[in-house]
Amino acid sequence: DARDWIEENICIEDDCQVAPRLEDPVISTAVEACSLDQGGTQVNDQRIRCNFSVQVEDGCGNTGQSNIFLEIWDPGFDFPALKGQGCDGLDNDFNCLIDECDEDQVLPTAKIPNVPDQPFKSIMDASVWLETNLCLEDDCQQEVTITAVATPANLGACMAPGGLTAPFQFRECTFTVRFQTTRCAQSNMLDFTLPVWTGNGFDLLWGQGCDGIDNDFDCVIDECDEDVVSPSVKLPFLPPDPFKTTSSAEAFLEQNLCVEDDCLFNLCVEDACDSSPTPPFQLRLDVDLDVCAPINFNVQECLFNVTVTNLRCTAQGPVQLNFALPVLIDDPDIPILLGQGCDGIDNDNDCMIDECDEDQVPPSLKLPYVPDTPFRDVDAALAFLEEYLCMEDDCAAVLLKELVEEPSCVGKVDGESVGQICTFNYRVYDPRCNMTAGAAFETVETFSLTVAPPLPIPIKKFQGCDGIDNNYNCAIDECSEDKVPPLITLDKCCIPEKPFQSVEEAIQFLI
Numbered sequence: 001d002a003r004d005w006i007e008e009n010i011c012i013e014d015d016c017q018v019a020p021r022l023e024d025p026v027i028s029t030a031v032e033a034c035s036l037d038q039g040g041t042q043v044n045d046q047r048i049r050c051n052f053s054v055q056v057e058d059g060c061g062n063t064g065q066s067n068i069f070l071e072i073w074d075p076g077f078d079f080p081a082l083k084g085q086g087c088d089g090l091d092n093d094f095n096c097l098i099d100e101c102d103e104d105q106v107l108p109t110a111k112i113p114n115v116p117d118q119p120f121k122s123i124m125d126a127s128v129w130l131e132t133n134l135c136l137e138d139d140c141q142q143e144v145t146i147t148a149v150a151t152p153a154n155l156g157a158c159m160a161p162g163g164l165t166a167p168f169q170f171r172e173c174t175f176t177v178r179f180q181t182t183r184c185a186q187s188n189m190l191d192f193t194l195p196v197w198t199g200n201g202f203d204l205l206w207g208q209g210c211d212g213i214d215n216d217f218d219c220v221i222d223e224c225d226e227d228v229v230s231p232s233v234k235l236p237f238l239p240p241d242p243f244k245t246t247s248s249a250e251a252f253l254e255q256n257l258c259v260e261d262d263c264l265f266n267l268c269v270e271d272a273c274d275s276s277p278t279p280p281f282q283l284r285l286d287v288d289l290d291v292c293a294p295i296n297f298n299v300q301e302c303l304f305n306v307t308v309t310n311l312r313c314t315a316q317g318p319v320q321l322n323f324a325l326p327v328l329i330d331d332p333d334i335p336i337l338l339g340q341g342c343d344g345i346d347n348d349n350d351c352m353i354d355e356c357d358e359d360q361v362p363p364s365l366k367l368p369y370v371p372d373t374p375f376r377d378v379d380a381a382l383a384f385l386e387e388y389l390c391m392e393d394d395c396a397a398v399l400l401k402e403l404v405e406e407p408s409c410v411g412k413v414d415g416e417s418v419g420q421i422c423t424f425n426y427r428v429y430d431p432r433c434n435m436t437a438g439a440a441f442e443t444v445e446t447f448s449l450t451v452a453p454p455l456p457i458p459i460k461k462f463q464g465c466d467g468i469d470n471n472y473n474c475a476i477d478e479c480s481e482d483k484v485p486p487l488i489t490l491d492k493c494c495i496p497e498k499p500f501q502s503v504e505e506a507i508q509f510l511i
Contacts, residue, residue: 002052002070010068012056047071082106086184087140099140101184108138108181108188119195121468123158123173126194127151128469130175132476134192142181150176156207158196171196209313210263222263224313231261231283231308231319240366240392242299242326246289249302249325253287257323259308284309290322294329298338298361302327337361341433342395354395356433362440363393365401365428367447374419374452378407381449385424389447396430403427404444409451419452 052068085092086104093103112134120126127149136144151173152158158171173196180187209227214220236258243249254269264282285308292302301324309318340347341359348358367389375381382403391399409422429442463470464482471481490510500506 002050002072005070006052006054006068010054010056012064014058014064083139101186104140104142104181104184104186106139107186108136108142108144108179110134110136110144110177110179110188110190112192115194119197121197123151123155123196125468126173126196127175128474128476129467130177130192130194134177136179138181142183142186144179144181146177146179147187148178150178154207155196156211156213159213207262227263227310227313229262230317231259231264231310233306233308233319233321234258234260235323238325240390242328244328245330246292246302246327249327250287250289250304252325253304253306253323254285257285257287257306259283259285261310264310264312282310282312284311292327295326298329299326300329301325339394356430356436356441359395359430359433360440361394362443363391363396363399363428363430365426365443365445366390366392370449374450376451376453378409378422378451381422381424381451382407384449385426385447389426391428393430396432398431399428400431401426401428419450421448422451423448 049069049071052070054066054068056064058064082105084106086099086101086106089098091098097103112130120129131146131149134146136146138144152175155171155173158173172193174191174193176189176191178187178189207229209222209224209229212221234257235253236256239252243252259267261283267283267285269285269287286306288305288307290303290305292300294300304323304325306321306323307318337360339361341356341361342354344353346353367385369388371384375384389401391401393399404425404427407422407424409420411421424447425444426447427442427444433441435441461484464479464484465477467476469476471478496509500509
């Protein structure tokens with residue numbers, strides 16, 4: 001069998017490959033060493049590696065010789081060939097049943113064709129390509145289906161290309177594919193490695209302190225100097241009313257601050273960190289009151305220092321931020337002014353009830369949120385402010401607002417090539433008490449918004465025919481992916497010098 005295989009599959013090359021020299025070459029094979037007494041190599045208790053000496057004569061008297069090593073079954077070992085036993089029409093296990101599932105001893109297998117030259121854009125793209133192009137095979141031609149594809153959680157779980165120690169543009173991601181035959185439910189599992197872009201063209205920083213990889217090549221995995229992403233702290237919302245005390249404001253921050261980290265979890269707050277929980281805390285949150293300054297007679301703005309400490313890697317240094325919260329002034333020497341302009345009492349003893357000069361709390365103007373994306377122009381920013389600015393007053397049911405002056409835009413946005421910070425000064429006032437001496441009838445607030453023209457979205461060629469699910473909707477190359485319209489051109493050299501006799505003749509020429 002081995003000799004026949006060699007004669008059928010041998011590749012013969014010659015510097016003068018012309019007939020009739022290699023049209024009918026003379027091939028001879030001799031077993032140099034196969035059995036143990038001839039020096040053959042025993043692979044295991046079932047196989048022996050044989051050395052076949054192959055000679056080829058080209059017809060001109062020239063002879064080429066090569067040694068080919070092949071494995072054969074050990075003749076002394078009673079081990080029948082397993083391939084095809086589940087579909088050979090024989091009762092191989094002598095149980096009066098032919099080709100039942102327990103005779104099929106060869107698991108299905110899978111392989112992939114040539115991997116594309118360029119890395120995939122994302123893990124999802126690589127997974128879809130793998131499921132679409134994976135070649136499933138079975139020795140008995142059973143139908144084989146994919147049951148599961150395990151993908152890496154993120155690019156941090158993928159390995160750096162072999163030998164690269166500098167910033168690189170892609171990672172090698174391993175996908176585990178499970179598949180099985182339909183008739184006998186024989187399952188198998190294989191790993192396939194595909195290249196995936198890192199997204200920004202350089203090595204990823206996110207998750208390097210917990211990805212199980214020695215990213216800095218110092219033979220230590222996930223030590224503190226690999227964790228280069230600091231925790232982030234955000235306040236998701238702020239109540240519309242001032243806090244009654246600084247203690248309640250501090251408790252609000254401790255309960256509602258959102259602390260995130262790419263690797264660490266188990267957040268504790270101040271004194272609770274001194275206990276010994278299981279597992280141990282890794283992030284510590286400290287909130288401390290710094291200073292308060294009055295805004296008006298009733299409300300003060302209090303500044304709180306917020307510190308987040310990495311308890312696992314203290315050398316990383318804490319993250320420190322400040323949050324300003326409104327707190328009611330708790331001072332018995334300061335009269336309660338809230339609502340005096342509408343409480344039905346003559347608070348200033350001038351025989352007049354709820355006149356304008358009793359209203360000592362000015363209206364407020366707030367912007368509940370600012371979009372993450374910049375506005376396309378100043379008009380769009382103004383329209384947003386007109387719609388979302390919130391006006392409040394302790395007494396006035398009707399409030400008006402107006403733009404005090406034309407918006408001014410200066411500077412670039414954090415070093416970006418486009419975009420400016422635009423300032424809008426708005427005045428909110430009580431029309432009933434407008435310009436009344438001694439009345440707190442107006443407030444002027446300044447709002448800053450980012451204005452930047454939208455960047456053109458590059459249209460990529462061949463997205464409608466590249467074999468990739470660019471829209472991530474599990475459909476490949478549908479019409480919505482084809483963003484490039486047909487191009488119509490006319491070579492001026494082809495236009496006749498003489499005018500056309502009619503419009504119809506010109507149309508036929510164009511067609």
